Amino acid sequence: MNNYKIDDILKKALSGNTLKKDEIVDILSLDNENDLNKLYNAAREIRNRNFMNKIFLYGFVYFSNYCRNNCNFCYSRKSNNIERYRKNTDEIIDISLRLKDSGVNLIDLTMGEDPFYHNSDFKDVFNASFEAKKQTNLPMMISPGVVDHDLIDRFSSSGIEWYALYQETHNRNLFELLRKDQDYDIRMNAKLHAKSSGMLIEEGILVGVGETLEDIADSILEMKKMEADQVRVMTYVSHEGIPLKGDVELNKELEFKTIAVMRLLCQNSLIPASLDIEGIDGLKPRLDAGANVITSIILPSEGLQGVAQSCKDIDDGNRSVETVNKILNEMNLKAATSSEYSSYISSRKALYV
Numbered sequence: 001m002n003n004y005k006i007d008d009i010l011k012k013a014l015s016g017n018t019l020k021k022d023e024i025v026d027i028l029s030l031d032n033e034n035d036l037n038k039l040y041n042a043a044r045e046i047r048n049r050n051f052m053n054k055i056f057l058y059g060f061v062y063f064s065n066y067c068r069n070n071c072n073f074c075y076s077r078k079s080n081n082i083e084r085y086r087k088n089t090d091e092i093i094d095i096s097l098r099l100k101d102s103g104v105n106l107i108d109l110t111m112g113e114d115p116f117y118h119n120s121d122f123k124d125v126f127n128a129s130f131e132a133k134k135q136t137n138l139p140m141m142i143s144p145g146v147v148d149h150d151l152i153d154r155f156s157s158s159g160i161e162w163y164a165l166y167q168e169t170h171n172r173n174l175f176e177l178l179r180k181d182q183d184y185d186i187r188m189n190a191k192l193h194a195k196s197s198g199m200l201i202e203e204g205i206l207v208g209v210g211e212t213l214e215d216i217a218d219s220i221l222e223m224k225k226m227e228a229d230q231v232r233v234m235t236y237v238s239h240e241g242i243p244l245k246g247d248v249e250l251n252k253e254l255e256f257k258t259i260a261v262m263r264l265l266c267q268n269s270l271i272p273a274s275l276d277i278e279g280i281d282g283l284k285p286r287l288d289a290g291a292n293v294i295t296s297i298i299l300p301s302e303g304l305q306g307v308a309q310s311c312k313d314i315d316d317g318n319r320s321v322e323t324v325n326k327i328l329n330e331m332n333l334k335a336a337t338s339s340e341y342s343s344y345i346s347s348r349k350a351l352y353v
Contacts, residue, residue, distance in 0.1 A: 006035050010042045013264035018224070024217035027264075028257050036257070043260035043290030046267050051292050054336040055328055056270065056344075057321060058106045058141070058295045059099030063087040063128070067112030069145075070180050072243045073168070073209060073236055076112045080241035086116065089128040096132040098299055103321040105341035106139045107132060108164070108295065113145035122151055130158055138338065139345055141202070146186060149193045156197040161345055163194035166204035166232065169211055170219045178209060178244075192226065200348055202270075204232035207258060208251035209244060216258055220265055229348050230270040230293070233258040235277050248277060256289040263290030270344075280318040283327055294324055 009023045019027070030036055064086040065076040075082065087095070096107045109129055111117065117125050125144060133140045141162035142155055152163060167187060169175050175184050191201045203226065205211075205219045223231045235255045236246035255277070262271050273286030276296040283294065298319045325335055 006030070006038060010038060010264075014042055014045065016267070019261075019265060021214070021217045021221060024220060024261055024265075025213045027261050028213045028216060028254070030257065039257065039260050040289050043263040044288065046263050047290045047292050050268055053333045054292070054340055055287070055333050056106070056293045056336050056341050057104045057297055057324065058108050058272070058293060059096070059102070059104035060108050060110065060296045060298050061087070061092060061095050061099070062110045062298075063092050064111040064114040064117070066114040066116065067145075068115045068118065069113050069182065071178060071182075072180055073178050073206065073246075074112075075239040075242060077242065080239075082241070086114065089124060089131065092128040093132050093135055095299055096136050096138075099297070100136040100138055102297075102299070103325075103335065104138070104297055105336055105338055106141055106162070107136060108141040108143065108162075110143035110164075111145070117144070118147075122147065126154065126158070129155075129160060133159065139341065146182075146190050149190070149197075152190065152194045152199070153197050156194065156199045161200055162202060162230070163191060163199045164202040164204075164230075165191045165194075166202075167219075168204065168206045169209070169215060170205070170222045171211065171215045174209065174211060174215065178206070195227070195352070198349065198352070200229040200345065201226075202230035202232060203228040204234065205258075206234055206236045207254045208236035208246040208248070216254075216261075220258070220262055223262070224265050227352075228266070228269060230272065231262050231266050232272045232274070232295075233262065234274055237277060252277070252282070252285075256285055259286060259289040259291050275319045275324075280323055280327070283324065284331065287327075287331060287333065297321060297324065 013019055027039060030039060066084050066086060067076050067078055070078045099107060129140060129142055139161045141164055142160050143164040168178050172184050195201045203223050233255055235248050235251045237248055238246045259271055270293045271291045272293040272295040273283055273291035274295045328335060
């Protein structure tokens with residue numbers, strides 16, 4: 001792509017106009033360092049225009065790694081022979097309180113589709129999430145997998161702000177390969193129902209799983225169309241016991257470009273830089289690409305896992321707010337206050353009243 005064309009596409013995005021699919025594919029195809037710098041500069045300009053230098057911090061509590069599904073990309077897939085755990089309500093509350101004390105803006109309660117909860121009407125999950133929210137007084141994100149609409153309504157009516165449920169791809173054939181024996185439309189409709197019930201929603205995709213650049217472009221346009229409040233991309237990480245193979249070093253630049261294009265199109269949405277791919281060493285390039293949320297901040301020595309990387313940088317404390325703040329200071333960025341994050345949530349909810 002010539003310099004004239006990329007300059008026109010970036011100018012179009014900076015003016016607030018939606019890019020077309022072929023323009024997104026052109027941007028995702030960039031491999032020249034000068035062109036990539038233009039892309040990342042444009043993404044940061046849009047982020048700074050909408051969020052100044054503020055970065056939101058998410059505390060992560062992966063409280064159960066049991067799962068009824070056999071996804072071909074997931075370490076916690078049902079048939080994988082791994083050490084399983086399930087945190088009880090008191091443990092979840094204690095971890096949440098200490099994450100609050102460390103300085104996070106939100107508590108993200110994540111689980112596999114644990115049959116224990118799915119077969120018991122989620123009573124323990126409701127108790128843990130409601131009590132953790134009450135005691136921390138922080139916004140809460142719940143990531144329980146696909147659940148019935150009436151359960152989503154219960155989360156919404158109780159004041160849980162976020163429902164996170166990732167499609168991973170919006171190519172139905174690839175979805176079928178990744179999420180074996182699962183229904184694309186049921187999964188999509190769950191998050192759309194959450195949005196209609198008043199919850200904010202997070203949607204996400206993977207790169208490095210056999211997708212094309214056209215697939216990524218379709219996903220970004222779909223996420224913009226559905227008005228997802230938080231949009232996420234992560235590079236696929238291989239693990240023993242997972243059928244799908246991937247190469248982080250090969251695909252992470254594509255993740256950075258996808259973050260940047262998401263910022264060009266979803267200008268007011270939150271976009272995470274996950275610590276779950278490369279740990280703390282991978283934070284800076286994701287922020288440089290236009291991300292404005294840091295996810296997967298995990299307390300050490302609690303027996304918690306990450307999702308993509310089950311152990312990376314956890315027990316040595318490198319997924320802590322303290323370590324993150326050192327990097328933010330080096331980049332002239334600043335962790336947002338709780339009131340600033342609450343203001344963002346209020347502003348998003350006001351759009352859909």
